[in-house]
Amino acid sequence: MNRKSTKLPPEALYSSDLQWLPQARAGDASAFDRLVAPYRRRLHTHCYRMLGSPHDADDALQETLLAAWRSIGSFEGRSAFGTWLHQISTHACLRLISRRSRRLMSPDHGPAFDTTADLGQMVGGPVWLEPLPDDEAPWHGVAHEDPAEGLARRESVTLAFIAALQHLPGTQRAVLLLRNVLEYSAAETADMLGTTVSSVNSALQRAQKTMKSKLPAVSQATELRSLGEEDLDHLLGAFVTAWESRNIDDLVRLFTEDVRFTMPPLPAWFDGLVFVQKFIAERVFATPWRLVPMWANGQAGFACYMLAEGDDVFRLGAILLLNLRAGRIAGLHSFLDPVLHRRFGLAEAMD
Known part of the structure; x- marks a missing residue:
């Protein structure tokens, strides 16, 4: 997951929707909804990768949109609107990660069973990694997708990839996703996380080493x-x-x-x-x-x-x-x- 795209960033595709920005800044909730609508799926999937659960991603997305609505008046356009939203959503996820245990696959929870007589009691609560319906993914309904781009998108939501991410500390998780999946530069990532480029590069190296040890050879x-x-x-x-x-x-x-x-x-x-x-x-x-x-x-x-x-x-x-x-x-x-x-x-x- 270290591909660099030569295409315009996805938010460039939505630049026409920034026509709603003045009305949103003036307090028009309908204009704000139209402004953020093109980004919702990408934001939700980013939160899902961070948190390992579509339900947790719902919470993070709601927190993201609420924070964006409250601070829309301060958005000055120094970064792309999509970048600003991803910065807010990343910090929302980091706050949730600090309060919740990581989501698990069964081998992370306990040893394999060797008898079928007793399968144990249901372990409830926010414990298990959960799948994401394909119709909630950003590529759903996209026509004529570039094969290489499509492959990269799908690799970044497979169960194995999401499970491996959960082994990373929150900041490493964020850095890996911002750099290797969303393809922000080290400088952009550092700005989004309020840290330095050297810290971002160090975190990325550590994250990549862990991911390599957790992922199968072929996605x-x-x-x-x-x-x-x-x-x-x-x-x-x-x-x-x-x-x-x-x-x-x-x-x-x-x-x-x-x-x-x-x-x-x-x-x-x-x-x-x-x-x-x-x-x-x-x-x-x-x-x-x-x-x-x-x-x-x-x-x-x-x-x-x-x-x-x-x-x-x-x-x-x-x-x-x-x-x-x-x-x-x-x-x-x-x-x-x-x-x-x-x-x-x-x-x-x-x-």
Whole structure:
């Protein structure tokens, strides 16, 4: 994630919207809403990267817009309007980070389980890293996106990238995102954070070292591009057929030897083909399922509907995202929180 774009910064695309700035400064709330509207998704995604939860990002975005509204009269145009908003949102996120624990993936919470009899009690609260619906991402609905730009955007929201960011202290997290993702210069970043260029460069080096140790060699965005649409469709189709028919042998043929299965907010997770196969066979396949394709964090997944004993409809039980590696499935991340399900706008039941 260290690409430099030759294009104009995104805020340049919205310069015409600055026509609303005089009215906003005069206290016109409607003009302010129009002024900030083109930036909302980019700001929300920036907050999501910083915080690891779309719900936390909602809080940070609300705080950002409130602070911007209160201080719009002091905006003098010495920086681009989008830069000013990103500065406010970054500091809002840093304040939240100082008050909250970092969001976790299952391996960060505790050791893998080796038995399927007891999966533990649900761990509630702001503990777990949460996925971001693709339709909330900045690229959603963008036509004719440059392939290299699109790949970079998707790499910066994959679950692995967001999870790795959570291992960084807040300031390092901010520096890495401002420099490598949003592509601000070291001087701009230093100004936004109220520090020096040398401090920014030092923080970036430390952040990059940590990220390198936490990230896979190949990102999910690159894996998907390498696999190609036809082979991806074949893999996902085989996965659905095996899962819905509860054919464990066909299913595990699609997995890597080191496959992992996580299921927050349950603490249980399983590491390696033997234990993942055991869990799916003994617990998951104890009930019928229907899978509906979906995407989140730029990754393929499914809304998973289960038919409980005595029920007559399939009810939403999980959002499942897949990690792929070399054409096989290396990770299954099942998110069980109904509050998160509602964010995706999914039907609660199906026949």
